[in-house]
Amino acid sequence: MKENLLTDRQKEVLRYRKQGLTQQQIADLINTSKANVCTIEKAAQENIKKARDTLEFLYTLDANHLCTIKEGTDFIVAAKEIFNEAEKMGIKVRYDTISLINRMRDSNPERFRARYIREDIEVYINGDGEVYFN
Amino acid sequence: MKENLLTDRQKEVLRYRKQGLTQQQIADLINTSKANVCTIEKAAQENIKKARDTLEFLYTLDANHLCTIKEGTDFIVAAKEIFNEAEKMGIKVRYDTISLINRMRDSNPERFRARYIREDIEVYINGDGEVYFN
DNA sequence: TTACTGTTAAATGAAAATGTTTAAAATTAT
DNA sequence: ATAATTTTAAACATTTTCATTTAACAGTAA
Numbered sequence: 503m504k505e506n507l508l509t510d511r512q513k514e515v516l517r518y519r520k521q522g523l524t525q526q527q528i529a530d531l532i533n534t535s536k537a538n539v540c541t542i543e544k545a546a547q548e549n550i551k552k553a554r555d556t557l558e559f560l561y562t563l564d565a566n567h568l569c570t571i572k573e574g575t576d577f578i579v580a581a582k583e584i585f586n587e588a589e590k591m592g593i594k595v596r597y598d599t600i601s602l603i604n605r606m607r608d609s610n611p612e613r614f615r616a617r618y619i620r621e622d623i624e625v626y627i628n629g630d631g632e633v634y635f636n
Numbered sequence: 637m638k639e640n641l642l643t644d645r646q647k648e649v650l651r652y653r654k655q656g657l658t659q660q661q662i663a664d665l666i667n668t669s670k671a672n673v674c675t676i677e678k679a680a681q682e683n684i685k686k687a688r689d690t691l692e693f694l695y696t697l698d699a700n701h702l703c704t705i706k707e708g709t710d711f712i713v714a715a716k717e718i719f720n721e722a723e724k725m726g727i728k729v730r731y732d733t734i735s736l737i738n739r740m741r742d743s744n745p746e747r748f749r750a751r752y753i754r755e756d757i758e759v760y761i762n763g764d765g766e767v768y769f770n
Numbered sequence: 771t772t773a774c775t776g777t778t779a780a781a782t783g784a785a786a787a788t789g790t791t792t793a794a795a796a797t798t799a800t
Numbered sequence: 801a802t803a804a805t806t807t808t809a810a811a812c813a814t815t816t817t818c819a820t821t822t823a824a825c826a827g828t829a830a
Contacts, residue, residue, distance in 0.1 A: 555640035601738075643789085
């Protein structure tokens with residue numbers, strides 16, 4: 503059994519891409535077509551997404567849904583909503599506003615633009631006040 | 637394409653296990669043998685490990701090894717070591733001591749006992765001062 | 771326009787994962 | 801020690817994933 507989801511081929515392509523090579527340049531290096539490099543890279547990204555989603559599922563296994571942060575919300579407002587909802591459930595969030603926003607951003611950087619959230623975010627919380635985003 | 641690594645069967649077993657059921661009880665519920673429940677649960681755990689390892693690989697793609705925190709180290713001492721090593725590399729860690737310790741604990745809670753680290757932890761850092769544990 | 775970059779679709783063969791049964795072995799609890 | 805629980809192994813059929821080729825399509829820059 504392999505220790506991670508990515509095949510050697512996929513890791514190879516990801517490394518070259520990280521170095522800034524184009525798909526054509528990589529194709530020449532590893533003796534295949536650029537279309538193939540494209541599909542390999544895409545498969546790698548799908549595997550990475552799967553890995554993320556798998557861990558997110560685990561979080562929801564011991565956490566309950568807290569609220570949904572709607573697209574377009576300012577992240578300060580989002581943090582306030584999370585604190586309010588947690589209080590309603592009688593749970594104390596284990597982060598202050600700044601740390602909470604950092605965690606939110608880290609969990610899925612693409613969903614942030616400046617101070618705004620670009621896409622709905624589902625928020626989960628467990629009994630220890632640990633918060634997850636999905 | 638599935639959105640996560642776990643099959644429906646695996647998620648089902650994990651949920652029942654979380655509720656505290658034995659493998660036999662689950663086997664009866666889903667009409668199969670306990671041996672099968674065992675193998676399904678084991679497969680689920682392998683998938684979870686794969687997901688973790690995949691994300692860890694990504695970190696090492698844009699981060700460099702910073703130091704190794706030795707088993708038995710107090711976590712305050714560990715944080716100091718991380719700051720020192722980062723300074724040697726001319727990188728400013730983007731967390732204060734408290735946040736850094738929280739991240740360390742979150743990354744692998746089983747490796748902590750009270751204030752001590754139970755198992756060696758490899759620390760990686762990227763140019764932005766983002767820190768990863770492994 | 772021409773060249774380069776990235777994406778997509780369809781088809782194929784090889785490899786790997788999954789769920790299952792049966793049976794035996796190892797662990798843990800009573 | 802006995803029973804219950806968990807783990808492991810072998811074998812099998814089904815399904816899924818992977819890398820690959822070929823060919824076409826879209827966007828961008830010279």
